[in-house]
Amino acid sequence: MTTGAASAAMPQTERVYQVTDRQIARWRQLRSLVFLVILTVAIFQDEPRPGLTGRGLALLAGVVVGAAAWLAMTLRLGPRLQPWATGVCMATGIFMTAARPGGYGAAYTLAAVTMATASLPLIQAAIQTGVATAALIVTHALVGTPLESIVIWAGVMLVVLLLGTIRREREARAEQDKALAGEQARTAALAERARLAREIHDVLAHSLSALSVQLETAAALLERDRAADAAVIVDKAGRLARDGLTETRRAVSALRGDPVPLPELVAELAAGYRTDLDAPATFAVDGDPRELTPEAGLALFRGAQEALTNVRKHAPGSAVELRLEYLPEAVRLTVRNHGPAGPPTTGLSSGYGLTGLRERAELAGGTVEAGPCGGGWLVDVKMPA
Template structure:
């Protein structure tokens, strides 16, 4: 998707300003009556100041704005062809866009008063006075509106950046928390077995730790792909989680699917996968060895995932585990993906139920 950056907008505004400067300079120099030497000198000063205030920033830009406005007022005194006030409009436009608002407003007011005095001294009618004074007032109003719009756009981009950082942080946390905690348990157990001279059993655990490390790398790549919007093979991933639970605990872990399976988008699919992963992690912690049933239901416009354990292992928790990111993190993740998740006791065990559009 094409995105207009701040740099592109700034370049467009500079190009537009310089094009208008060229047209105005041509009008000042080549329309009749021909300008005298004093007018030519002021046109050159105004053009240099215009160029500086367009391409420079900071103090130099402020000085250039003042110089363009001053040269424009002087041209209004010497030149009667009606183009000179355009320099004042340009100076006020840049002032409102780039200078502190109170400074820009004060400068616009002084410029309007000076232009009104010059035109009045030349005998201009009320119509001409109102046109130019109204033009300067409109420049100030439109500049304020543009500043507010630009600030809102910057704030929106900042919020989007922070949301993306939070999203990446959640993925990193989930991958590391799942993979490294399981890897740590396997290695600690293997070390304990080696102390008891049970090298064969320790070798099995070390091999399992290596598999967990490889799975962690695979999961990291999958998370990166999902962050980029790649479809998530939900059924395959949930099946792998159930296989790992059966292997580790020797307990039943059934996966059933209803509806017509289909690829699920990156963010919804990853949220559902993390839901299943967190649910099984909680079963490992609080009811290891209990039978687990995972069901994936593909509906017309949503995907539903339920994970339930029967509590036949150690006592299953009767309330959501406290501390850490756990279920609270899941609720936030699923909510950001546009869905809902509930976790509640069911019979002797626990059930997690997530539904996400997809």
């Protein structure tokens, strides 16, 4: 996945989660309102019915207050109002149970307990549920409800509290999973950006920088009327440009996950050093070559490329030895130069060369070491096989 695709995928994933959460919330609100309508119709169909006189007026007041509290709970008008809404709805259920024993009034309390476990802090929801359950049991006992019914109502309240707690934990885990998925997507995007930055640096550092030097040299020769020498330099610059295109295609191929023909590429680097500088450069392969992962193969190739770039810069013309060793559990590349001058203390070119090479190797599980060795410099890259 490219950087652009990764960065574009993250907001899209988050939008999918947001739409899904909104749909679930709306469905729950609609379901709650449907239950309220069914309960209200059932209460008006039961005897005695709510009315404008006597007990009917008390029942009508209970229906109105209960419906208002139910709506406030369902719409979740605010964290400060929510505890009051659930408390009033619980109290309405207890009142309706006392006003009409054996009716549907306790359903208000049951709905309030369900909403409290879903929307209130767990301790607060447990306290409200406990108080409401105790009050409902006492009310049932005072109006002469059979003991079996009282036990059933108490058990239903407890089950609702437990189910609500389980649902809260499941939703909390889902939120954590969503946050983790978003963080993983962001991490993957950053890693992909770093990978692309390393590839861009490697191609530009080893192609365009050398091309710039050649063109500057050609310009200086032309100013001195040395057209023949300038033509030779321009020819080299053209070859560097073609090599840069090849490097670009190779980098794109590696980004796509294609295997890297490591021995052939390192041999080409050694041959290019011999041709360009007219200096000795040997390359040897120990062990049986085998296919590596694209990351490991590219890290070894970039190590050889970076090392030769430093030799060209700090000890041009010195003898170079490249060795590729296929060990049982690792593949090792060493680049050693012998010359009067050596690279600086870092052992690698300035800028992102050392950082990028080490990052590349570490991401693939390998190591990079560089330092003075026998009057020259040694770069040692080891990758797991």
